[in-house]
Amino acid sequence: MHVTVLLPGVLRQHAGGSAKLDVELADGATLGALLDVLAADHPALDRRLRDERRLPRRYVNVYLDGVECRTLLGIDSPLADGVEVQVIPSVAGG
Amino acid sequence: MSKVLLAIGTRKGLWLASSADGRASWQVSGPHHPMNEVYAVAVDTRRDTPRLLAAVTSEHWGPSVATSDDLGETWSEPDHAPVAFPTDTGEALGRVWQLTPGPASLPDVVYAGVQPSALFRSEDGGRTYELARGLWDHPHRPQWTPGFGGMAVHTVIPHPSDVDTITVAMSTGGVYRTTDGGNSWRASNSGIRARFLPDEYPEFGQCVHKIAQHPSRPEVFYAQNHHGVYRSDDSAATWTSIADGLPSDFGFPMVAHPHRPGVVYNFPLTADGMRFPPDARCRVYRGEDGGRSWTELSDGLPDEFHTAVMRDAMCCDDASPAGVYFGSRSGEVYASANEGDSWRLVVSHLPDVLSVRAAVVA
Numbered sequence: 001m002h003v004t005v006l007l008p009g010v011l012r013q014h015a016g017g018s019a020k021l022d023v024e025l026a027d028g029a030t031l032g033a034l035l036d037v038l039a040a041d042h043p044a045l046d047r048r049l050r051d052e053r054r055l056p057r058r059y060v061n062v063y064l065d066g067v068e069c070r071t072l073l074g075i076d077s078p079l080a081d082g083v084e085v086q087v088i089p090s091v092a093g094g
Numbered sequence: 095m096s097k098v099l100l101a102i103g104t105r106k107g108l109w110l111a112s113s114a115d116g117r118a119s120w121q122v123s124g125p126h127h128p129m130n131e132v133y134a135v136a137v138d139t140r141r142d143t144p145r146l147l148a149a150v151t152s153e154h155w156g157p158s159v160a161t162s163d164d165l166g167e168t169w170s171e172p173d174h175a176p177v178a179f180p181t182d183t184g185e186a187l188g189r190v191w192q193l194t195p196g197p198a199s200l201p202d203v204v205y206a207g208v209q210p211s212a213l214f215r216s217e218d219g220g221r222t223y224e225l226a227r228g229l230w231d232h233p234h235r236p237q238w239t240p241g242f243g244g245m246a247v248h249t250v251i252p253h254p255s256d257v258d259t260i261t262v263a264m265s266t267g268g269v270y271r272t273t274d275g276g277n278s279w280r281a282s283n284s285g286i287r288a289r290f291l292p293d294e295y296p297e298f299g300q301c302v303h304k305i306a307q308h309p310s311r312p313e314v315f316y317a318q319n320h321h322g323v324y325r326s327d328d329s330a331a332t333w334t335s336i337a338d339g340l341p342s343d344f345g346f347p348m349v350a351h352p353h354r355p356g357v358v359y360n361f362p363l364t365a366d367g368m369r370f371p372p373d374a375r376c377r378v379y380r381g382e383d384g385g386r387s388w389t390e391l392s393d394g395l396p397d398e399f400h401t402a403v404m405r406d407a408m409c410c411d412d413a414s415p416a417g418v419y420f421g422s423r424s425g426e427v428y429a430s431a432n433e434g435d436s437w438r439l440v441v442s443h444l445p446d447v448l449s450v451r452a453a454v455v456a
Contacts, residue, residue: 011155044173048155051186052178059154089154093129 001027001081003034007045008089014045025079031062032075034085049087059092097456098411099165100419100440101146102427103132103449108148110166111440112455117417117431120440126166129153134406136193137453138220140201144455147204147220149190157189159206161220165455170221177206177214177223183230185210192406193220194250197257207247211238211264213276228276229262234298238267241301241320248405251307251315261305261315261330268300269317269330285333287322304405305330306350306358316358316385318348318405321366325385336385341372347408351433352416356384359410359418359434361403369402378408378420380434394437395428404448411452421447 005021012019015038023037032054039046049060055075056062062069063086069077079085100111100120107125127150134149143163151157159176160169179185188209196203204220207213212230214223229235229247238245246264253259258275261282268283281298288300301320308314315326317333323343324333337343342362351357358381363369371377376399378391401424408420418434421427425444428437 044171047158047173047175047178048152051156052175052181053184053186055186057154057156092153 004084006086015042031077059090061088061090099455100452101135103135104445104447105131106445108132122441133191133448134193135449135451137451138195139453147193151189157187191246191248192250196252205250207250209244209246211245211247226276229279241265249305253312254309263302263305266301268298268302282330303346304348306348308350308355311355316348318345339388346405349408352410352412370400391434406449407447409450413454419450421450
């Protein structure tokens, strides 16, 4: 199945300059599996999205077709063919 | 001494100040790594080309260590996380609190003290690090607890010549020391008070804010505790109070003079519950004769100073006479080119200063 990943401007330098990544995954793949695929090609991107426990960082929000993954099953959320995965930094800092 | 570099880590980035006129004036650049906390900086002068190391932590994108071999003109980071807990620990790095170059005989070794409390070691000049298992597996570790700022190894002091001896300090937990290259560690807190515990003199569990070692007399240590100022003359085995002569025994930094054994610098705050300098006067105290006497240093420092100096926000350079530096949570950095006798403002209106380090770089 095909998944599209949208990245904020600040992270694009860690993904070869791309704002959008097209990823092919096995049917039934989870968000965690998608992030594992991204990590293989873009480790500098991965470490900014996840910590070493492979969990999304506290102030990184990942939306699956507009729904934040923590309101679903987190990294175990299943992905549907054609889903748009959007990374958006949350409001943080002072 | 043709050029001195002063690295200033703040809550929102790194600033670099350089002086080419004997530390009379400073050129300041920054922010480098804007919007990143910089809890630790190091100026590693063991190689022909000095290397700057900065522990940078983004609220959004996590912690990292950046290095520069051109005095901050450009920075690099590895693609993979330079400091990361192994999977079997189940932990994630919070931040790096300390970056310390190893002994001169091991020019590629750099140590990192981190949160949660652990020690990491680099063998490639500080670009990538591995967990020091001996300390991580210490049976005391489950009983180390976080203070207000988190639970971290915030001080790492390699012995200047014995590569197998390293001393660390953590809050809370206290001082630990290895003499076998990190395989085993012994708590070294005898005499340090923990007034927040029922047993005020436990084997470990103290909230030691900072320790310092005299490079030329490595058996001599100084400690600023969470109330209590101490010296050890026996390689941290036992500690004796040297707080007499200070206006308060509370504070964070403790800095040993780079050349003069027996000279140490301290910045007292009123108390745990009143974290301003006594009478709100900005004053550095210089201990002589191993802290048996203290001199208040005030020339050039303000009398209204409702702020504080954090544990790594004071340092000396390696010049002679030594320069002394400190930064405040209110974003001011002061420098003395004459061992603390008089002070000048280097820069103001920065974010909270968390760390400063200085060295002769050319």
